[in-house]
Amino acid sequence: VDVNGAPTRLRRLPSWLLGQLNVEARRAISAVFAAHDLHRSQYALLAALEQFGPQSQAALSQRSGLDRSDVVRWVDELAGRRLVARAPDPADRRRNVVSINAAGRRLLDRLDLEIGAAQERLLAALSRSERRQLVQLLAKALGSEPSDGAAPVVADLNWR
Amino acid sequence: VDVNGAPTRLRRLPSWLLGQLNVEARRAISAVFAAHDLHRSQYALLAALEQFGPQSQAALSQRSGLDRSDVVRWVDELAGRRLVARAPDPADRRRNVVSINAAGRRLLDRLDLEIGAAQERLLAALSRSERRQLVQLLAKALGSEPSDGAAPVVADLNWR
DNA sequence: CAAATCTCAGCGGCACTGAAATTT
DNA sequence: CAAATTTCAGTGACGCTGAGATTT
Numbered sequence A, B: 001v002d003v004n005g006a007p008t009r010l011r012r013l014p015s016w017l018l019g020q021l022n023v024e025a026r027r028a029i030s031a032v033f034a035a036h037d038l039h040r041s042q043y044a045l046l047a048a049l050e051q052f053g054p055q056s057q058a059a060l061s062q063r064s065g066l067d068r069s070d071v072v073r074w075v076d077e078l079a080g081r082r083l084v085a086r087a088p089d090p091a092d093r094r095r096n097v098v099s100i101n102a103a104g105r106r107l108l109d110r111l112d113l114e115i116g117a118a119q120e121r122l123l124a125a126l127s128r129s130e131r132r133q134l135v136q137l138l139a140k141a142l143g144s145e146p147s148d149g150a151a152p153v154v155a156d157l158n159w160r
Numbered sequence C: 001c002a003a004a005t006c007t008c009a010g011c012g013g014c015a016c017t018g019a020a021a022t023t024t
Numbered sequence D: 001c002a003a004a005t006t007t008c009a010g011t012g013a014c015g016c017t018g019a020g021a022t023t024t
Helices: A012-032 A040-052 A058-062 A068-080 A103-121 A127-140 B016-035 B040-052 B058-062 B069-082 B102-122 B128-141
Strands: A084-088 A096-100 B084-088 B096-100
Touching: A012 A040, A012 A103, A012 B016, A012 B102, A012 B128, A040 A058, A040 A068, A040 A084, A040 A096, A040 A103, A040 B084, A058 A096, A058 A127, A068 A084, A068 A096, A096 A103, A103 B016, A127 B016, A127 B128, B016 B040, B016 B102, B040 B058, B040 B069, B040 B084, B040 B096, B040 B102, B058 B069, B069 B084, B069 B096, B096 B102
Parallel strands: none
Antiparallel strands: A084 A096, B084 B096
């Protein structure tokens, strides 16, 4: 993706710039996951399970931002690889309770490092403080409230 | 898209934030174009034609960032609606020369306004200076060199 | 009964690939 | 001949919809 040479109209358009950088981001990230025969969505699921504990697929959908039907597919895959467990909820038999296990946590830790490195590659043209700024601006635009509880649940990723 | 409630891992990940905001951006922008029975890609083509003049489809592909095969499809559409003209290049008969006409320019002007308004909606949570910052950071991350020739080719869009 | 949950089949937009046809 | 250009058919990932089955 070479943005120089593109029309001025586009080069000034936030939505266009977002789209272009997102293309590069998807490429970089997908490559990381492909090396593990995994998918972006599965990282989101593992992250939600690690942070919020065992939960229904509906809850997973809400927390991960994935569609309910995609949650079904990706949990299938994760369960088949023994990275998560899926069991009917005895308290409400409409639900499946999904939980991450030790192998899932190990994989998540390994992925954190590689994904962090990919972020650095993606934003190589920016300084550290610029990367921080970009993250804050994106979060604010999304209506993200400061992740309360000043104590971070997860250790700082290495791209910071 | 509600980003609060998402895992901390994701909320700190530039590529994830990019993806989430890009989803909203696509939704906002597509709605604008749908009202004109148009497509995002066609705006990019019109913008390239307006700024750089008549050119081959290969050149259009490079300038607009669209794939060569998609250029074929969208130029088909634009030509069918008499917004651009497509004629074989007498100097090199492998090429088609595509050019924008008066109707295309009028449409482009109208779109500029509506797209500008959509950008404002997308970034409503940001102040003006934050929006400017975001655009600059995205551009820098993409390796965009300052659009040289301090004189802008296009009038400032109203979302600035 | 209405509402929630899970599951499955499939759709539409989109970036992209491969190959054929033509011309330089 | 190799390389460039246009065109077309098709693919795969992705976000999403609709509907059915089950349970509360």
